[in-house]
Amino acid sequence: MTKILPFKAVRPARPYAGLVASRPYEDYSETELRSQLEYNPYSFLHIVNPGYKFQHDIGGARRFEMVRNRYLEFREEGTFIQDPKPCFYVYKIKSRGNSCCGIIAAASAEDYERNVIKKHEDTIAPREQIFKEYLKVVGFNTEPVLLTYPDSELINSVLAETMKQRPEYEFATANRELHTLWKICDDENVNKIRKEFGAMSKIYIADGHHRSASSYLLAQESKDANPDHTGEEPYNYFMSYLIAESNLRIYEYSRLVTDLNGFSKEEFLIRLDEWFRIENRGFEIYKPSKKHHFNMYLDGEFYSLYLRHTNYEFSDSLSRLDSFILYEKILKPILGIEDLRHDKRITYVHGRNDLIELKTRIDSGEFQVGFGMLPANIEEIKQIADENLTMPPKSTYIEPKLRSGLTIYEF
Known part of the structure; x- marks a missing residue:
C-alpha cells in the first residue's frame, strides 16, 4: 500500500506564477543568474540566493537562515499564498515534441523506509545530512522528488477531466515550454487518487534520491524530538511529482x-x-x-x-x-x-x-x-x-x- 496525500501548497498568487518559477539554481550561467536577480524581483532565485540583496556571498547555516527570511518576505508581501484546503496539483509541461503530465502530492517517509518507494541509486551520506539541515532550518521544500507509477486508467481519467477546467497557472518560458497547473481539491477526486495509489504495492524514484533520503532523515529526527508524535505531522511526508511510467523521458x-x-x-x-x-x-x-x-x-x-x-x-x-x-x-x-x-x-x-x-x-x-x-x-x-x-x-x-x-x- 502506497500512501499519497494532498497538501496545502504555498504557491505564487496567480499574477506572479510565471515570474516566480525558475529553473534549478545550478542550471543558470553566471550571466543569466545576474540578469534574473537584477531585473526580476519575483524570481524564486532571490530566495535560494539570499545574499544578493546585500551583494554578499553567504554560506553555511547563515545562508539557510537567510533563505528562510527571504521566503517569509515573499509570503508577507503576498507574492505567495497558501491554499486553505489540501489539494493535489496537476502539473503539465509541454515542449517541442514532448508533453508530460503528473500530480504534485505528499509522499510518505515511512514508505521510503519500508522500501515501498523503491530506489535504484546510492546516495552520499554528507549530502543527505547537509540537505536535511537545510530543510530543517528553512522549513519548506520546493523541489519535488520525481516518482513514477504504472499507467492507471483511473488516474488518467481524473487528470483528463481536471484539465478541461480553467488552470490556476498557464505561462510560457524562454526555452519554449508551456507550463500549466490545475488544482484537485474536491473530496470525490481526491479520494479516487488516494485509493488508486493505495492499491499500488510499490512506486519508484525516478529522480531525487538525495532529496528523498534527506526528507526521511528529517522525519526520523523530528519524530524522535516530538513526544506527541502521531505520524500525521507534515514532516512525515515529502513533496513529490508522480508521473506515469509512459510519461518519463529517459536519456543516457x-x-x-x-x-x-x-x-x-x-x-x-x-x-x-x-x-x-x-x-x-x-x-x-x-x-x-x-x-x-x-x-x-x-x-x-x-x-x-x-x-x-x-x-x-x-x-x-x-x-x-x-x-x-x-x-x-x-x-x-x-x-x-x-x-x-x-x-x-x-x-x-x-x-x-x-x-x-x-x-x-x-x-x-x-x-x-x-x-x-x-x-x-x-x-x-x-x-x-x-x-x-x-x-x-x-x-x-x-x-x-x-x-x-x-x-x-x-x-
Whole structure:
C-alpha cells in the first residue's frame, strides 16, 4: 500500500506564477543568474540566493537562515499564498515534441523506509545530512522528488477531466515550454487518487534520491524530538511529482575521459579487444542501436564496440546494464577510474546533447576519449530497484525537470 496525500501548497498568487518559477539554481550561467536577480524581483532565485540583496556571498547555516527570511518576505508581501484546503496539483509541461503530465502530492517517509518507494541509486551520506539541515532550518521544500507509477486508467481519467477546467497557472518560458497547473481539491477526486495509489504495492524514484533520503532523515529526527508524535505531522511526508511510467523521458549519459591512463592508442585498442568486437567507423558519427553496443570517439574517429557475449557472464539485472558494463570492463580496469563521482579525469554529457558536443570537446584537447550507449529503459530501472541493487552514478538523465517555486511544501 502506497500512501499519497494532498497538501496545502504555498504557491505564487496567480499574477506572479510565471515570474516566480525558475529553473534549478545550478542550471543558470553566471550571466543569466545576474540578469534574473537584477531585473526580476519575483524570481524564486532571490530566495535560494539570499545574499544578493546585500551583494554578499553567504554560506553555511547563515545562508539557510537567510533563505528562510527571504521566503517569509515573499509570503508577507503576498507574492505567495497558501491554499486553505489540501489539494493535489496537476502539473503539465509541454515542449517541442514532448508533453508530460503528473500530480504534485505528499509522499510518505515511512514508505521510503519500508522500501515501498523503491530506489535504484546510492546516495552520499554528507549530502543527505547537509540537505536535511537545510530543510530543517528553512522549513519548506520546493523541489519535488520525481516518482513514477504504472499507467492507471483511473488516474488518467481524473487528470483528463481536471484539465478541461480553467488552470490556476498557464505561462510560457524562454526555452519554449508551456507550463500549466490545475488544482484537485474536491473530496470525490481526491479520494479516487488516494485509493488508486493505495492499491499500488510499490512506486519508484525516478529522480531525487538525495532529496528523498534527506526528507526521511528529517522525519526520523523530528519524530524522535516530538513526544506527541502521531505520524500525521507534515514532516512525515515529502513533496513529490508522480508521473506515469509512459510519461518519463529517459536519456543516457556519455562518458568523457581526459587520458588513456598511460596507454598508447594502439595498446588501448588491444586491451579493449578482449571484451569487445571493434569496428572503426572513421568520420561517420555512430550511435548504438542495440543494448550492449557502445560508441567510442578517439583520435578524430568513431568506433563501434560490441560486447563479446561469449566472454561476459550475466548474473543479475545490474550486470546487464550498459553503464555497468562500461565501468566494469573499460573505465575501471583499463582507464583506472574507480570513483565515478569524484575522479576529475571523467565527466558526463547527458543524452539531450548530441554527439557533436562529445566530438567537439575531445577535438579541443580537453578530453582524449569518449563513450556513449543507449539509455536505460524503465523496466531495467525497476528490475534493478526490485533486486535492491544500485546503478553506477550518471546512468540516467530523466525528464521532466520541474520549475522551482510553483508549489511549496511546509513542514
